[in-house]
Structure formats: structure tokens, C-alpha cells
Amino acid sequence: MSSPLVASAAYILFHYVLDDYRRPPRFWESDIYKKRRPNSLVLELKSQELSGHYKNFMRMSSSNFEYLYNLILPAIQKQDTRFRKAISAQDKLALTLRFLADQIYPKSQAIINGLKDNVKLPNNPQEWLKIADAFDELWNFPHCIGAVDGKHVVLQAPVNSGTEFYNYKGNFSIVLFILADANYQIKFVDVGC
Structure with missing residues (x-):
């Protein structure tokens, strides 16, 4: 084997070894996790x-x-x-x-x-059965005890809120979550959870 070939191989080997040694980490970790006791x-x-x-x-x-x-x-x-x-x-x-x-x-x-x-829903099985019967009678949807939906209600960003109310749609909003019975009567509401 000729010496220029050996020198080239040695150079490439050292170059890759030293390059890997100096390479920054491939993943990011917050300082609080590094310093945590x-x-x-x-x-x-x-x-x-x-x-x-x-x-x-x-x-x-x-x-x-x-x-x-x-x-x-x-x-x-x-x-x-x-x-x-x-x-x-x-x-x-x-x-x-x-x-x-x-x-x-x-x-x-x-x-x-x-x-x-904390959840204020019907208190006994009879109240739940009444809701289920209404869904079956009005909508031909048996064994249903509620309709659930959520909506992003757009709002102006509160002062000093940063990105707290910023959503994936690119605007500021707060989430409104509702559970309703077969007659559109709201049984449970949650805002901003």
C-alpha cells in the first residue's frame, strides 16, 4: 500500500472522528431538565x-x-x-x-x-334514561345520552397574555365546550379549559 493512500485514509478517518466529536447534540433539551434534582x-x-x-x-x-x-x-x-x-x-x-x-x-x-x-350532570339513572329516550324518540338515535361539541370563540388577545390564547388556526380564541340533550338544552358548559 502506498504512503499517499495511507495518509489519505488516515486524514479521512481523523476528519470524521474529530468532526463527530465536535458536532453539536442532535436533540434539544431544556435547561430545567438538565439541572433538575x-x-x-x-x-x-x-x-x-x-x-x-x-x-x-x-x-x-x-x-x-x-x-x-x-x-x-x-x-x-x-x-x-x-x-x-x-x-x-x-x-x-x-x-x-x-x-x-x-x-x-x-x-x-x-x-x-x-x-x-365538579361535573353537574343528571344525578340519577332516571334522568339519564329520560335524555336517552328523547334522543331515541326525536332523532332515532338510541342509547345516546348527550351531544358534545367544542368551538374556538375568537377574541382579541388579552393584555400580557403572550401566546396563551393563540391557537393552531393562527388567531386568538378560547375554547367553548358544551354537552346538550336531544332538545338542544345545555346540560354542561366549560369555557377555557
Whole structure:
């Protein structure tokens, strides 16, 4: 083998090795994840609440998070053992909410149990059956207990709201969610969730 060929091969090898060594990372990671101590995810996020990072991660305000956390704390809290420290209940809830926000997945029973008193729907089976009978009689749609729809209500951006009300359609809006019975009577409304 000739020396120019060996020198060329060595140059190419060193060039690729050094180039790979100097290449920046291929994925981005926020500073709060790099500096995070164990069981401090929520504390780190709260420190960045003004930047919008908290709401982007949780998909809710800190006051709503605290309300939900206090409702379900007994169901998700674990004790430390001699072998390892338990993940904090706040971090468990934060990661669960993030996971549920990122993809459709079966809901956590603790969240459902915690929020069941906030939903003001018919209180007994007879009221539900009455709604189902109306859907069957008026619309020939059996076993239906409600019609659900949501709408982006366009609004002028509130002062200092940043991108909080900015939607995928390219304007500012707030979501209106409604559950109605067969006679167009509204049974449940939620705005801005």
C-alpha cells in the first residue's frame, strides 16, 4: 500500500472522528431538565411560570394544578422505603398530565374520582334514561345520552397574555365546550379549559 493512500485514509478517518466529536447534540433539551434534582420537577417548572414553560408542560395553570393535586393526593402519595425514595406525588401528577396531554390514553382513575363532584350532570339513572329516550324518540338515535361539541370563540388577545390564547388556526380564541340533550338544552358548559 502506498504512503499517499495511507495518509489519505488516515486524514479521512481523523476528519470524521474529530468532526463527530465536535458536532453539536442532535436533540434539544431544556435547561430545567438538565439541572433538575430528583423530585423537583414541579418546583423547577414553577420557577419558569412567567416564561410560559409551566403552562406549556402542564397544559393548565398552577392554581388548577394545585387544586387537582390536593384532590387526589391521598390516592397517589407513596412512602419512602429503606431501599429508595418515592417519587413525589406532585411529580407523578405532573408527568401523568404531560403524558395524557401528549397522547390519547385511558384516564387515571384518581383524576376522575377527584373531579367527579365538579361535573353537574343528571344525578340519577332516571334522568339519564329520560335524555336517552328523547334522543331515541326525536332523532332515532338510541342509547345516546348527550351531544358534545367544542368551538374556538375568537377574541382579541388579552393584555400580557403572550401566546396563551393563540391557537393552531393562527388567531386568538378560547375554547367553548358544551354537552346538550336531544332538545338542544345545555346540560354542561366549560369555557377555557
